[in-house]
Amino acid sequence: MPTPTLDPTQLTREQVLRALRQMDREGPRMPLSTVYDLVYRGRRYAPRAVAKLAYQLATGQPEAAWPLPAGAATNRVLEQLDFTIATKRPTLANSPLDGDVAAQQAMQELYTGRESARGASARSRLPVSSAQPAAEVQEPAAPYAPPAAPYDQAAARQELFISDDRLEAALAALRRRRNLILQGPPGTGKTFLARRLAWLQQGTTDMRRTELVQFHPSYSYEDFVQGFRPDAQGTFRLQDGVLPGFCRRAAQDPEQPYFLLIDELNRGNLSRIFGELLLLLEADKRGPAHAVRLPYSPADAPRFFVPENVFVIGTMNLADRSLAPLDYALRRRFAFVETVPEFGLPLHRLLAAQGVPAAVIERLTQRLSALNHTITDDPDLGPAFQIGHSYFCAPPAEPAAADAWLTLILEQEIAPLLDEYWLDQPARASAQKKKLLAR
Template identity: 40%
Template sequence: MTDISRTRTKTRDLTAVDLEYKSAIGAEIDLDEIDLDAISDETNFETDDIETWLKGLLRKKQMIFYGPPGTGKTFVSKHIAEEITDGTDGIYDLVQFHQSYEYEDFIQGIRPSISNDDENGDLVYTLQEGTFIEFCEEARDRNSPCILILDEINRADVSAVFGELMYLLEYRGPEHSVQLAQNTEEDDAFDIPENVYLFGTMNTADRSIALVDFALRRRFAFIPLRPNYEVLRDEYRGSGLNIESLISTLEEINGEIDDENFSLGFTYFLDIDLEDELENVWKFEIEPYLEEYFIDNPGKVREYKWGNVDIDL
């Protein structure tokens, strides 16, 4: 069995009164219906940036947030998906990609199951729908945008996982339906509903990003997320902590790294008791990361060991 982590958020079914009172966004995302300020407040990214991202999503119907670890790629994806589907009959879902994730998991495949037709419970092999097919079938019954988040998309062999989807990502609607590889029913072609959107996240510190081919790149809007230390300032505003001391150290380290694909992000330091837990986070998360990056420069690692950094909260 593959290890698929799924998180589904489903708004309640809207009644006829609801639909008359609230204007559902419809199959196409309407930027006028999106509360950009709410997304900005939650993520600390500028509304102009968020609007630009969403325009890219409208143009391509799928986008990928990419950047170094700790820059909030999944966090931002979920908040945008929540805002788009809020108050509509739309849904969003999340699936975690990994090295063992395959076409049979995402699209469809023949899997073993126990037969219930007789007392023996014989093992039978049946064609079963994968995560994406199930999501699309549910989206067909809805009138609003439905968003599937593909977390760590570059951890899997994306071209193999997507299969026929590489064509369908570019051409939507029933007129562009295709016969899936393992489906023998001639009249059972598949298409992606117009109201389905894909968000991906991609960790640029994971060298498997080099395996993402240009066919995939052309079908997604790629949005870089860099360390945004305003999030830390906002998180600890009013706490009395000297957060600038931590930020200046992170900026100094990122200057030494000198590669924005491997920069240290900010999420390491969120949702913790910073005074009590900073040393623990630094020793067991930041130092191992630096040891891997500066593997040929142990002196640089020693320079940024916990006992040598000047962070005075």
């Protein structure tokens, strides 16, 4: 038999889809794997079996052996083609069902793809009024993440409103602590900066190694780490949240940095959300040696740990009066970097490069700088309530529309904020709005 010449990493998504369609036609499908499943349209497949068949179809050699081992090596090839690889969920103690296989079988009733004998049989049991043909679900044709491009200090300098020294200090804090919080007034580009720090650290805009979540008052440990949630049949089952899956991906790729971005970090109940992460976040508590058992997990389930190549970047709005300050146990696990409004030369250059007239730029920078001085000097407000520059970073394409653009932002976005700031001092709010909007 001739040796296949195809590099296994050169498989295409269409070749894998061909393999999945053939497995569906030939049925029953190959047995599920013991550790990982490829999940596609509600069905589960053994990743290595799928890869092997796709490889045979691509090479035209039905007896060709898949050259990569099962597990991380094979999974990585499939994940790069935007297929979902799921780790087996543990079977609940004292349950008569194997949770994964039972769920996989039940999901067949939900599959809305090509007609099959099993599907037809299931529909024949439905009432006549509900036995309608279902539309076939289509996956997006385009990849989920945009193509990656190189990213370095020069690229960052074109986008960010902070000096090289402050940028290098933020990167140094991230490397030292592995956990960083960007804090400052609203509109100072904290989330924008968080992404760019991740890109700088990995040297590329590749978003496959970055996970973004946003905390809010309803966010919980069960959403972030692990808990009981209903499945498609309404049965509560133990399911992982965002964090364990992200950490598994990072652990399978230890040579590359992975970034967890947490937007609006302090809007959630952090002690309740983080749980064991309060211990495992520390830079010297990473890796399998510090693994802990998760409270919901069975006694024989694998212990959980945060890999050494995981970096956490949070953003924190200091102006929200409804939020409690971070407790000291969590605070000491992060480095903190301040972000500030920038109405000086960087914003001036950005607007000028996009054709905004000099008179409009002068009006914007002078009035917002004066307003921020007033807000900073107010004992009931302070620096955390300043107006950020991100309101003004997307001017219109036509220079002639710039003056009206600025006026609308001041009237519709900044002025209502001033009414909120000086809710119990309407005369002061009115005076500041008059200064801001004067022609």
